[in-house]
Amino acid sequence: MTNSPIKAAVLTVSDRCSKGITTDTSGPSLCEMLRTKLGAEIVRTAILPDEQDQLAACFLDWCTPKPPALTLDLLLSTGGTGLAPRDVTPEAAARVIQRPHAGLMDLARLRCYAKTPRTFLSRGIAGTINQTLLITLPGSPRGATEMLEALLDILPHAIETLRGDVQDDGRPGASAATGRVINHRD
């Protein structure tokens, strides 16, 4: 099993934050939680408006390994997951996700439900793009951090599995056993 820190990126999705009308607090809150709770290294952040094409392009670009750059393990977005007319983050994500992961969002919502029944109003989805796990979180600082918190215990194992370091059942994975790099299949 590798012990290299989780490489994470956070994308804030908000028309108003992208124009400087409102200050983004959700993005920084997620970065702080990633650093302190998971020991993650934040390698990228950005703020984009609620524009589906721009969001899909950003997801794909950030999740495409470009040598010698490091491969991103985890990409969190915050915002654009609700029912407001311009909320299209899940649609942007669905266009570029290669392997959907409904269970992760189900777990997050289930765990947030007692505190916040409205967590089920979020349309956020999750899935993998190349070697990166993408999770689309709600836009409010509370909604975003509560959902991330609900996944903190499971994310390190998820990322180790995605890296090919372990099997789902905890046995050493092919890359750990052989030292070879596992190439993701498209």
Place this chain on the structure above:
Amino acid sequence: MTNSPIKAAVLTVSDRCSKGITTDTSGPSLCEMLRTKLGAEIVRTAILPDEQDQLAACFLDWCTPKPPALTLDLLLSTGGTGLAPRDVTPEAAARVIQRPHAGLMDLARLRCYAKTPRTFLSRGIAGTINQTLLITLPGSPRGATEMLEALLDILPHAIETLRGDVQDDGRPGASAATGRVINHRD
């Protein structure tokens, strides 16, 4: 925040009801609940057979605003969500839904589970078509009304958000703040 009543429509999906062999009781039960519990105005009802093309066309037609007609806030269907060979309502809905909303059905099933574990046999889905929220409910009067009941507390907020009247976090939305009409993005 606008206080105009929710404009709702109910589509009954049933081969037998559409032929007059069986009397539709699910549709009228849903209308009654919408009126008494949400103060909704029922603007359309119909009964269609389990034909995927007809259902998709009806969903799209009802959810397309035609000036000067009123925009529909909520479209409920009842029937065709199970595993029976002719059940294809979710497939019809998936063809025309623009923004899927898995969380709404998850919440409904979770809340119905204690009373009715078979609620998980329903394949119903939800999502938006233009400015309308579509929810595909099961065909039995009990299954349909129990699922709607499970969503009564959350639907007014969902619809206000969809109208652009509020943000997900409860702040006034763009249309409320500026008085402008928010056009839904395709």
Place this chain on the structure above:
Amino acid sequence: MTNSPIKAAVLTVSDRCSKGITTDTSGPSLCEMLRTKLGAEIVRTAILPDEQDQLAACFLDWCTPKPPALTLDLLLSTGGTGLAPRDVTPEAAARVIQRPHAGLMDLARLRCYAKTPRTFLSRGIAGTINQTLLITLPGSPRGATEMLEALLDILPHAIETLRGDVQDDGRPGASAATGRVINHRD
């Protein structure tokens, strides 16, 4: 209602088992549970590597009724549902599933959650292909059998409904009432 036994098949998905490096124990465990708990007849088993095209072709082939062969009621796969780089069983299934059934997996995960929170790491999906219900279970013997066990009470009713023998609400279905064969609509 027909009392003919459930016809089931089990596909093990594993690079290592397909090469004989590891002995498949999940497949036999599922067969045993299907026989003893559901009285099912196991009509096919196989082991395939984690190759998306091969898996999709197998799902479709097994679920295509070929006269005078028997129609399969239930197809379980085990393996390839996680986040490991070569896990692509849900993607293979999604390519050939005609009517998705998210609720079945939701119910299984919900019931497994108390014992095994990691059940939510499985990306498994379910749905129908022609007259067959396909469920993609995790690869570990424990994960696979726990999820199947969580569905044992609901599967007989699900399969009767899929056969057209009963309505979702328990009334006799069209085929039971008329004796006619119900053809599945594509």
